[in-house]
Amino acid sequence: MTAAVAAKTNLLGLDPQALVSCCADWGEKPFRAQQLLRWIHQRGEDDFAAMSDLAKSFRALLAERACVVQPAVLSDHVSDDGTRKWLLDVGGGNAIETVFIPEADRGTLCVSTQAGCAVNCAFCSTGKQGFSRNLRTDEIIAQLRHANRALGQYDGDSTVAGNRRISNVVFMGMGEPLQNYAATIAAARLMLDDRAYGLSRRRVTVSTSGVVPLMDRLRDECPVALAVSLHAPDDALRDRLVPLNRKYPLAELMAACRRYLERSPRDFITFEYVMLDGINDADAHARALLGLVADIPCKFNLIPFNPFPDSGLRRSGRDRIRSFASILADAGIVTTVRRTRGDDIDAACGQLAGAVRDRTRLVERSSSVPPIAELSRCA
Numbered sequence: 001m002t003a004a005v006a007a008k009t010n011l012l013g014l015d016p017q018a019l020v021s022c023c024a025d026w027g028e029k030p031f032r033a034q035q036l037l038r039w040i041h042q043r044g045e046d047d048f049a050a051m052s053d054l055a056k057s058f059r060a061l062l063a064e065r066a067c068v069v070q071p072a073v074l075s076d077h078v079s080d081d082g083t084r085k086w087l088l089d090v091g092g093g094n095a096i097e098t099v100f101i102p103e104a105d106r107g108t109l110c111v112s113t114q115a116g117c118a119v120n121c122a123f124c125s126t127g128k129q130g131f132s133r134n135l136r137t138d139e140i141i142a143q144l145r146h147a148n149r150a151l152g153q154y155d156g157d158s159t160v161a162g163n164r165r166i167s168n169v170v171f172m173g174m175g176e177p178l179q180n181y182a183a184t185i186a187a188a189r190l191m192l193d194d195r196a197y198g199l200s201r202r203r204v205t206v207s208t209s210g211v212v213p214l215m216d217r218l219r220d221e222c223p224v225a226l227a228v229s230l231h232a233p234d235d236a237l238r239d240r241l242v243p244l245n246r247k248y249p250l251a252e253l254m255a256a257c258r259r260y261l262e263r264s265p266r267d268f269i270t271f272e273y274v275m276l277d278g279i280n281d282a283d284a285h286a287r288a289l290l291g292l293v294a295d296i297p298c299k300f301n302l303i304p305f306n307p308f309p310d311s312g313l314r315r316s317g318r319d320r321i322r323s324f325a326s327i328l329a330d331a332g333i334v335t336t337v338r339r340t341r342g343d344d345i346d347a348a349c350g351q352l353a354g355a356v357r358d359r360t361r362l363v364e365r366s367s368s369v370p371p372i373a374e375l376s377r378c379a
């Protein structure tokens with residue numbers, strides 16, 4: 001990026017309200033912001049000169065002071081099952097991953113919110129790479145914009161709602177979205193805005209490992225569907241699997257779920273539960289979960305563990321998962337077992353590693369750590 005571009009405002013990073021303020025600073029009326037939203041997000045336009053319904057003088061001002069820039073694409077892989085994964089360069093040795101999962105009745109985009117993650121869950125490849133930095137709003141929304149572009153969404157007349165390739169967005173890529181709260185909700189607001197991506201609140205899902213105070217803020221400021229990564233029925237085990245549990249133990253997490261439901265666009269919480277052989281997958285764990293979530297309308301999504309080198313963990317067997325699922329289902333809880341998608345391109349949950357310059361733990365891991373380029377693959 002040239003120095004001149006760097007000094008300009010990247011309009012991709014402005015949520016609808018920020019775009020209105022920015023236009024006001026330039027002496028422009030709010031409807032200019034609406035026009036810009038449509039051009040940039042709905043039509044995927046980068047070039048101000050092509051924004052034909054803007055006054056020429058405004059186009060000239062934009063060319064001088066603003067830009068629409070998204071991260072470069074480092075790679076683009078399509079799995080045998082249609083799952084597609086992009087690696088985007090966010091600079092400074094960091095790359096992030098975005099995954100598109102096509103299904104018969106919907107298309108889901110899984111977006112990243114951080115380069116790496118500081119929560120460091122025992123079973124997560126992203127966590128094992130440590131934390132590098134939060135993504136900015138432009139870097140989060142660029143994932144959706146890029147995917148739309150790559151999937152042909154901006155070609156012809158396919159922006160009409162019924163013809164959407166991407167109907168759902170899940171914040172389940174790299175990073176803990178609620179530890180990058182401001183950028184996450186700014187991006188979510190763009191996703192929800194009819195002039196930008198127009199997704200329904202029920203089809204935008206934030207997944208969290210349980211940052212309790214920010215679950216409350218999300219509920220108040222931008223309620224969308226919520227998934228909570230549970231993984232254990234008691235504090236002793238969850239402390240080991242999800243270290244954040246030591247700060248926000250299960251009783252507090254469950255209370256936050258109940259509060260969230262008061263304003264949630266969906267009338268249930270999705271609990272994600274990674275199935276780890278011999279660790280959290282016994283029938284007794286399933287029965288204990290029933291007690292834990294007794295007064296929380298919820299669904300369970302069991303995720304067979306996706307292995308990565310040196311995790312020291314194994315995926316639960318098929319029969320074990322079936323038995324576990326039927327205990328939950330027999331108690332009346334809708335329970336699904338996540339189909340592993342994109343295995344062949346390392347696009348499955350928890351395999352999203354990108355290439356993260358680990359500034360938190362790389363040093364501790366001594367000289368046996370492979371160079372950054374080799375960290376980009378995790379299986």
Ligand code: SAH
Pocket residue numbers: 123124125171172173174175176177207208209227228229272273274303304305306307349350351
């Ligand atoms: N940080 C957020 C969102 C990103 S992780 C969170 O933890 O919820 C998205 C989901 O992938 C979480 O439910 C997480 O527990 C799961 N996951 C992480 N590593 C995994 C692995 N190796 N196998 C299966 N699921 C994994």
Ligand code: SF4
Pocket residue numbers: 117118119120121124125126127128173174175176209229
């Ligand atoms: Fe972070 Fe989520 Fe991975 Fe835990 S599972 S380390 S919170 S990305």
